[in-house]
Amino acid sequence: MFVKVCGLSTPESIREAVDAGADAVGFVLTASPRVVSPAHVAELLSNVPDGVAAVGVFRDEPVADAVAIARAAGLEWIQLHGERTPEDVTTVHDAGMKIIRAVAMGAAPEAFENWGEDLLLVDAAVPGSGESWDYGSMRDKGLDARKWLLAGGLDPANVAEAARAAEAWGVDVSSGVEQSRGIKDLAKIRAFVTAAKA
Secondary structure, eight states: OEEEEOSOOSHHHHHHHHHHTOSEEEEEOSSSTTBOOHHHHHHHGGGSOTTSEEEEEESSSOHHHHHHHHHHHTOSEEEEOSSOOHHHHHHHHHTTOEEEEEEETTSOGGGGSOOSOSEEEEEOSSTTSOOOOOGGGGGGGOOTTSOEEEOSSOOTTTHHHHHHHHTOSEEEESGGGEEETTEEOHHHHHHHHHHHHO
């Protein structure tokens, strides 16, 4: 099970995620209670070992701006939320970067088609809300043969069952491992990764 812990902003939270076995860590570079600056991300990257993907998260920014900001932060992965096109995926790849394309679980069927992204992320109807939803509904989306991440409303207590219900390839968490909005709980990070990997 591939595990991404998102919205990290301190060396301690990154180290906890990595030590617990996370495969990817995410940094929010768009308007959010979890936002960090590109310069801060560049400093934090010394805590991310080789083999762990470091991802810059963007919402509605034009893809060219997201690429420029991610590059300034020293990142090779970009996660794009919002209204996107197959051309956006191509732009990220042409820049020599990898892309996680995020879609809401209620998006139109064509949003779930393979646009050539490295990973697809399926989030709750309101991304970033932390609201849980009918994870089993993902079985009808035809994603069995693809690498995709389940997100939205996941926490240490429900991640294992949610991932099983959705038949997910991987999972992504942010608010589910916080003690308050934007502030990570180190024990919850470890518990989440452990539960997902088990």
